[in-house]
Amino acid sequence: MSRDFKKPSGHKHKKQFGQNFLNNGRIIDRIVASIRPQSQDHMVEIGPGEAALTEPLINVVDRLEIIEIDNDLITPLKIRFAAKPAFHLHHTDALAFDYSTLLIDERPLRIVGNLPYNISSPLLFHLLNYAEHIQDMHFMLQKEVVDRLCSEPGNRNYGRLSVMIQYACQTEYLFTVGPENFDPPPKVDSAIVRLIPHRQKPFLADDEKVFAEVVKQSFSLKRKTLRNNLKGWMDNEQIEACDIDPGCRAETLSVEEFVKLANSYTALKQADH
Known part of the structure; x- marks a missing residue:
């Protein structure tokens, strides 16, 4: 059964934050099923927006760190989730955040998010700095970016981003999500990708x-x-x-x-x- 989607009243989507929020419960359920959250997980959600993913995750995992930059979304998030034991909110810029400060025990981080198209590549490069502390990452990105992440040599989508991400991670294209599943609808298709940092890199650069x-x-x-x-x-x-x-x-x-x-x-x- 698909989850009811609750839209916070009065929130205006902001272009500077690239906000396109999921509004289809079936797609949300499919993403959560791909993530397979477990009770013992230390989860990090980047840019929860209107909390489409936050709700199903926070009811399962032991600890959910939420990274949100938009001032107008902080209070709604607190109102909805502050009473949940797993809830830990960080009002900060995901591109500048030190993710190692989230580590409280031996558990690696599991990172998820519907990433704004305008910051997806720099954010991925930033997160690679913390790859040794990350179990996996599940992101909604522009389909073109996911194509590049998962592309093989000789393919027209293969480039610098492909090489750098595949050097550090195993990549998997999960499924496509059309514009009609967002509010407001973006002009392009999106896709879900799974990135699993290599515990031991298959090919190791000396520097x-x-x-x-x-x-x-x-x-x-x-x-x-x-x-x-x-x-x-x-x-x-x-x-x-x-x-x-x-x-x-x-x-x-x-x-x-x-x-x-x-x-x-x-x-x-x-x-x-």
Whole structure:
């Protein structure tokens, strides 16, 4: 049975916060079923909005940390949930928040949210800083972003975001959500993604900052080859030594191949000093 959706009276959606709130109980139930919340979970919800996900989660989990920036939503959230033992509200910017401050015991964090389209990529990069403390993440994002997160090498959606997220996480496209399930309806489709940080990365960069820089530089000019984008970083012979063709484009390289390039570049820099 789908859950009744309660819309707080009088709240005006704010463009600066990218607010498009879920209003379909069946979709909400499907998201919760995908998350599979357990009583012992230490859950974090980013941008609860009108609490479509908050209610089903707070009635199950032991602790729910809520991150909300909108002043006008703080009081409604307190009125509805302050009496719940699991309720812990943080009136702050999710992009600047230190998620390690939420850790109170050995339990990892489970993070969920219907993320505003305008902050989704920077927020994902910010959360990767805390990957060792995160069990999993379930997000509603613009479908185009989820396509990029889950894309494979050679696909037109494959790019820097794909490589950086897949280096750190296992990614899974769960399902698509149409605009009609939101208030106000966005102009694009949304999708649910599951991200599970690797406990042990399949391919390990010797210097993760260098890895990030090499990936960024490799994709710096979309239509250019590695030979062009990495000019001044690595020459043809150095790229070929990684069993990679300098004439290929970045979007054809696997995460493993980017790690090879970055580790080779790290070794070259160390040899120069």
